Amino acid sequence: MKNKIKFIWIFVAAVILTAVLLLHYNDNELLPDDLAGRWTTSAPEYAERFLELSQVTVIFGIGKDNIVVNFISSVDKRTEDGVALYTIRYRDLDKTEGYIAFYWYPSEKVIRLKNQKQMIWKKTKEPFRPL
Numbered sequence: 001m002k003n004k005i006k007f008i009w010i011f012v013a014a015v016i017l018t019a020v021l022l023l024h025y026n027d028n029e030l031l032p033d034d035l036a037g038r039w040t041t042s043a044p045e046y047a048e049r050f051l052e053l054s055q056v057t058v059i060f061g062i063g064k065d066n067i068v069v070n071f072i073s074s075v076d077k078r079t080e081d082g083v084a085l086y087t088i089r090y091r092d093l094d095k096t097e098g099y100i101a102f103y104w105y106p107s108e109k110v111i112r113l114k115n116q117k118q119m120i121w122k123k124t125k126e127p128f129r130p131l
Contacts, residue, residue, distance in 0.1 A: 029077040031055055039121040058090045
């Protein structure tokens with residue numbers, strides 16, 4: 001009898017844990033494959049800089065051989081003025097949180113940062129190298 005009660009409690013706990021994980025997973029968007037890769041802009045002030053996206057990381061190239069690696073904690077997608085707006089929340093290696101928000105224009109295959117709409121970022125032909 002004790003083993004049966006113990007099994008029931010373990011089973012109930014496993015079901016609850018699975019439900020919580022599934023609900024959390026369903027709340028987050030996945031980054032579309034079209035957005036995975038390295039993005040650059042022709043703006044002179046961003047020479048030698050890039051943004052690299054994957055399902056797991058957001059990497060900022062900040063100049064000659066300097067990168068900042070961040071791990072995605074959530075992806076949110078909504079529509080603003082008929083355009084997909086992605087907000088990616090991330091944490092760096094020191095657990096400092098941040099986010100990047102950008103508009104995705106699939107027909108033009110460009111992104112524009114929410115805080116710099118005038119600047120166009122294009123995916124480079126350089127092969128994507130996931131971590």
